[in-house]
């Protein structure tokens with residue numbers, strides 16, 4: 500009789516913990532969700548360069564439309580970040596929004612702002 504009770508309670512416990520585990524299963528997030536990147540993992544090469552290359556490289560590069568300032572490498576992008584031009588152009592209509600009439604996504608702007616606040620990790 501004692502063994503039966505023990506087996507029964509083990510069964511009940513394992514069934515219940517199964518339920519609880521399923522109930523608190525987190526909602527799946529897509530791996531591309533940049534909001535979830537931890538601050539200490541943000542770097543120019545991993546997170547900022549792809550955004551700049553894709554959204555600014557078509558104009559601000561000597562081999563494309565050749566428009567200054569060039570934004571082709573860490574030093575050039577950091578320079579524009581340090582003097583405040585990078586942030587003012589990606590956020591503000593005035594004097595001009597970059598990319599022209601095609602603003603960055605909020606998560607991209609947020610990443611760039613974080614990168615600047617972290618003093619431009621390379």
Ligand code: HEC
Pocket residue numbers: 551554555556557558559564566567568570579584585588589594595597598599603
């Ligand atoms: C379609 C082409 C194009 C794209 C894409 C583009 N720009 Fe520009 N950008 C320009 C032009 C043209 C100017 C010069 C505008 C002027 O001086 O009137 C300019 C000027 C700038 C300047 C100088 C502004 C100043 O006041 O000195 C910065 C900084 C800049 N862009 C940043 C960016 C960034 C960052 C991106 C991407 C997020 C970007 N641009 C994407 C065309 C582009």
